[in-house]
Amino acid sequence: MAMSSMRTMKKDQKDHTKLICDISEISGLFQDSSTLETFLQKIVEMIADHMHSDVCSIYLLNEHKGELELRATHGLNADFIGKVTLKLGEGLTGLALKELRPICERNASQNANFRYFPGLGEEKFESFLAVPIIRGTTRIGAMVIQNTQKNYFVEDDIKILKAITTQLANTIELAKLILSIEEKPAVPSEEKPAPHLKFIKGKVGAPGFAYAESIILSESQLSLSDNLSTWPALTVSDFHQALGITEQELKTLQEQIEEKLSDVASMIFTAQILMLKDKAFVDAIDHLIAQGLNPPLAVMQVVKEYMRRFENLPDEYLREKSHDIRDIGYRLLKNLLGRQNETLDYGGRIVVARELFPSDILKLSSQNIKGVILLSGGVTSHLSILAQSLQIPLLIADIAGLLDLPARTKILMDADQGNIYIDPGEEIIRSFKNKIDDHLGILKSRDDVTDATYTQDGTQVHLSANINLLGDVKYAHMFKAEGIGLYRTEFPFIVRSNFPGEEEQLIIYKKLIDSFPGKPVTFRTLDIGGDKVLSYFDHHSKERNPYLGLRSIRFSLSHIDIFSQQIRAILRAGVSAELRIMFPMISSLDEFQRAKGVVLQCMKELKKEKIPCHRLPQIGMMVEIPAILEIIDDLAQEADFMSIGTNDFIQYMLAVDRSNEKVADLYLPQHPAILRALKTIVDAARKYKKEVSVCGDMAHEEKFLPYFLGIGIRSLSINPTYLPKMQAAITKIHLPKAEALTQAILKEKHLKEINRLLGIPAKS
Numbered sequence: 001m002a003m004s005s006m007r008t009m010k011k012d013q014k015d016h017t018k019l020i021c022d023i024s025e026i027s028g029l030f031q032d033s034s035t036l037e038t039f040l041q042k043i044v045e046m047i048a049d050h051m052h053s054d055v056c057s058i059y060l061l062n063e064h065k066g067e068l069e070l071r072a073t074h075g076l077n078a079d080f081i082g083k084v085t086l087k088l089g090e091g092l093t094g095l096a097l098k099e100l101r102p103i104c105e106r107n108a109s110q111n112a113n114f115r116y117f118p119g120l121g122e123e124k125f126e127s128f129l130a131v132p133i134i135r136g137t138t139r140i141g142a143m144v145i146q147n148t149q150k151n152y153f154v155e156d157d158i159k160i161l162k163a164i165t166t167q168l169a170n171t172i173e174l175a176k177l178i179l180s181i182e183e184k185p186a187v188p189s190e191e192k193p194a195p196h197l198k199f200i201k202g203k204v205g206a207p208g209f210a211y212a213e214s215i216i217l218s219e220s221q222l223s224l225s226d227n228l229s230t231w232p233a234l235t236v237s238d239f240h241q242a243l244g245i246t247e248q249e250l251k252t253l254q255e256q257i258e259e260k261l262s263d264v265a266s267m268i269f270t271a272q273i274l275m276l277k278d279k280a281f282v283d284a285i286d287h288l289i290a291q292g293l294n295p296p297l298a299v300m301q302v303v304k305e306y307m308r309r310f311e312n313l314p315d316e317y318l319r320e321k322s323h324d325i326r327d328i329g330y331r332l333l334k335n336l337l338g339r340q341n342e343t344l345d346y347g348g349r350i351v352v353a354r355e356l357f358p359s360d361i362l363k364l365s366s367q368n369i370k371g372v373i374l375l376s377g378g379v380t381s382h383l384s385i386l387a388q389s390l391q392i393p394l395l396i397a398d399i400a401g402l403l404d405l406p407a408r409t410k411i412l413m414d415a416d417q418g419n420i421y422i423d424p425g426e427e428i429i430r431s432f433k434n435k436i437d438d439h440l441g442i443l444k445s446r447d448d449v450t451d452a453t454y455t456q457d458g459t460q461v462h463l464s465a466n467i468n469l470l471g472d473v474k475y476a477h478m479f480k481a482e483g484i485g486l487y488r489t490e491f492p493f494i495v496r497s498n499f500p501g502e503e504e505q506l507i508i509y510k511k512l513i514d515s516f517p518g519k520p521v522t523f524r525t526l527d528i529g530g531d532k533v534l535s536y537f538d539h540h541s542k543e544r545n546p547y548l549g550l551r552s553i554r555f556s557l558s559h560i561d562i563f564s565q566q567i568r569a570i571l572r573a574g575v576s577a578e579l580r581i582m583f584p585m586i587s588s589l590d591e592f593q594r595a596k597g598v599v600l601q602c603m604k605e606l607k608k609e610k611i612p613c614h615r616l617p618q619i620g621m622m623v624e625i626p627a628i629l630e631i632i633d634d635l636a637q638e639a640d641f642m643s644i645g646t647n648d649f650i651q652y653m654l655a656v657d658r659s660n661e662k663v664a665d666l667y668l669p670q671h672p673a674i675l676r677a678l679k680t681i682v683d684a685a686r687k688y689k690k691e692v693s694v695c696g697d698m699a700h701e702e703k704f705l706p707y708f709l710g711i712g713i714r715s716l717s718i719n720p721t722y723l724p725k726m727q728a729a730i731t732k733i734h735l736p737k738a739e740a741l742t743q744a745i746l747k748e749k750h751l752k753e754i755n756r757l758l759g760i761p762a763k764s
């Protein structure tokens, strides 16, 4: 409907400039507004007064219902507040918001779109002007002014009302958010019907079982489980006391996590502690309290504003940090209201999130979550690897409805099979009873694990441990690992807020070496980039293809200072150990020699500085890049040992992103190209009498064991929790039979046949 033409009329002088200035200081309106309704009411009164209109009303959009609700009015029947609703597009007001344009009518009741509410008292107001309240393209509501006099509003009024609502939009939106919390304090279940999810098949990122209530990490609401109106009136000193308690709480969490995860957890809660000390943050809350807002509301308002700022940042990593801010908000509210015991966090719950960062999962693990369900990520992604080390079952299922599950939905995760049961019935729960009670039964000490591992016919196979966190070492001991075949040194780097220096690394590395005396320890040098992003180093945002970018050894070689610090720390920590240094992602002989040159240079310098260090470490490389198949002989002669990182090798050979669940079906370790390539690598290593092992996830899959042994692999490095299972499987293998099977596999061209020979079931 076109806006009606208007005639300019003479009216009393309206001081619009003053009104706009007044409104730009809108927070002043909070003063003695004990409730948000009062605040909205003050706005409508102020606008009606300045615009000389008989009526001014505010309608707010309820997104869940797709309806506008009358929330404040001056001039209409106030009994209708909260009762008058309009669909988007319905009535002149609904239309103004739907079409995002002002609607001005000189004779509103004659308009076909006019919506009549008996008793509201609108019919006598002929002149009508509705202006949408929007922030960017986000619809917040509508501001309506009305007058009994026909043709009352003129072009200028439209401009002015638009200017006023633009200025007010942010504040009204905030008020609306808080109001919506007040209305729906606990679970938004009535508003949002639970999606009918019963069973979901996910991909296994980290095994285990969990049965617990869900918590959705993307919930942007900030509320406690009760109604705002029951909150007591508090003071600014209550707020400052709550700040102190919250800071102490975070410090305690930090101490606990440092005790448990000393290698990676440094300063993990520091950013949050700093925020509590941030003057701007505290001042903003103080300011609102000084203006008369109850402290919990002031906290909510400022926290929401900060969350919104973070959510709007272009950097994905920083955007996700809005969780941290919400967490601060929760804690402050809880402590303000004296609910120290309220469990508002993640303890004992299954966390459902679109995505998580390594620091998130560490924090969550420190709060004893039961499991994680992610919508994105890959099973060999580093988040999964970290979850394995933290013993947190993790499943990946790209089902958007998961994020809409009502809070505290019961979920049963069978992260061995990849099954997710939502609100499972008694029968399902019973069938998992043992596993739920003992979801990490695999970790119980197994008396039958032996020091050395032999096939049925007596061939020795060496089993070493992959270590991601120092906490893994106890399992490596428990299950009698013969050494550490892969220590992923990047985890302490990933979680910190800055590069750890030589001395800091030295402490961590020494702990590792000391915990494994007399056994070989393989340090894989820094492997960052790809999905292992450092928050403090801006490599991610600049790279279109991070997996093909400045990753791994490439990063180290282009930051020799960082690389040298790490090598020095390793050489110093390993002074009297059976030390092995391994470079990831080597793509050429020159690259390997450059990296080795850095080690030699560091040894020379340490000697000159008279600092004790290892003088003759074994220097090896990971086989991860397909190009080296063509130069494998050259590398096998140069390196002291090789370890095949199948996670990356498969990703690069088959051009399938290991962290993208959309192509997970194409990520096929049994692809004939992979199997034949493995043989080429092993043949070269054996020709030059160099040790070759497998340290990617393929190494802990029993179905590949006969093939590995059949091509001559005698050393595997795996997550320690898999050691008992793999040892048991090896003892059942008869080498001549495995070799015969391998020959048969190598002759096959088709996946179907290879699958059959390896015992991989056909896809249903």
Ligand code: PEP
Pocket: 486, 488, 527, 624, 644, 645, 646, 647, 648, 649, 695, 696, 697
């Ligand atoms: C691999 O790529 O197989 C490997 C062991 O290294 P990461 O998983 O740490 O990339």
Ligand code: MG
Pocket: 584, 624, 645, 647, 648
């Ligand atoms: Mg790798």
